[in-house]
Amino acid sequence: MFFAEVIVRKSAIASLVYFLAMVLPERKSDPPGVYEKPFKEMYDYIVVGAGSAGSVVATRLSEDYDTSVLLLEAGMSDLEPDDVTQIPSLWGSLIGSEKDWGYHSVQQKYSHFAYENERAYIAQGKVLGGSSSINAQNIVRGSRKNYDQWEHEGAVSWGYDDVLPFFRKLENASDTSYGDSSMIYFYS
Ligand SMILES: Cc1cc2nc3c(=O)[nH]c(=O)nc-3n(C[C@H](O)[C@H](O)[C@H](O)COP(=O)(O)OP(=O)(O)OC[C@H]3O[C@@H](n4cnc5c(N)ncnc54)[C@H](O)[C@@H]3O)c2cc1C
Structure with a gap:
């Protein structure tokens, strides 16, 4: 009896909420003073x-x-069960979607001749996680030589040995065959 009464009350409230949602004008933004x-x-x-x-x-x-x-965050959530951002290999399909700001560059003088009006398309994530939610998830640690050169030119504490602990902190490679590339020098 009590259970049935609760159901009746709940459905009455739901009907009232539905009715109000139909008749009241849609509120575009919260009025000032709501907080x-x-x-x-x-x-x-x-x-x-x-x-x-x-x-x-x-x-x-x-x-x-x-x-x-x-x-x-200005963009939407990335937590819906069918969200493509959860499938890394489909990142390309997110370019031009509602999760991409879809910017264009100004007209280029010396490049982008194959593009309409020589304007580049600039994808940028508009979703929780930002561009990391629509990117290709490639990781490149960067060359020791570059960091050491920057330090040599005055960027104190940006040498490779300074930044390496922070790279290690964010990396999570479970495939040990990659080893530790910290001692590898890349010359360009
Ligand atoms: C298609 C694509 C592929 C990429 N592939 C790789 C890759 O493989 N490997 C790699 O290392 N890097 C890659 N990148 C680059 C990398 O994703 C970005 O450099 C990095 O995510 C930028 O981080 P960020 O915090 O500067 O900006 P973002 O991650 O873009 O974050 C900015 C956030 O601010 C929000 N925002 C903007 N304006 C407002 C506002 N007014 N109010 C509230 N929120 C706002 C945006 O919606 C966004 O969520 C790729 C980028 C793109 C777009």
Whole structure:
């Protein structure tokens, strides 16, 4: 009896919500004052863009439990079960999709002659994860020689031995046959 009453009440509420959704005008944006305080008073940090960089920055900042972080993303979620971003080999199909900002360069003078109006297409992720959600997932650590050259030219602490621990921290290669390429020199 109690169970049936709950079902009846729930369906009455659902009908009311449905009715209101049909008759009330669609609200385009939240009215001012919907939040108790301005965002900048509610959060210690506001990170704009949940792409490769923004996501890492927000994660690292939020490791401190006393710190509040708001991460804002203009694009959609990447968590739907049928989301193509979950299948790395299909990255190419995401170019030009709703998860791509689909930018174009200005007209080029000396290149892109095969393109319409000599404007390059510039894919950029518009989704949680940003461009890392639509990219090809190739990883190249970079050449020791380049980093050491930059340090030699004045970029203190950007030598290969300085950055190598950070490469190792983010790498997760489970195939040990790749070995550790940290000692390999590439000459161009
Ligand atoms: C098609 C493609 C293939 C690639 N392949 C590779 C590869 O194989 N290997 C590799 O190493 N790199 C690859 N890259 C490059 C790599 O993905 C990018 O260099 C990297 O993801 C850039 O990180 P980011 O944080 O600078 O920007 P993004 O990851 O692009 O993040 C920017 C985020 O900010 C959001 N944003 C923008 N404006 C606003 C706003 N006003 N408010 C809120 N949010 C906003 C965007 O929606 C996006 O989510 C590829 C890139 C593309 C596009």
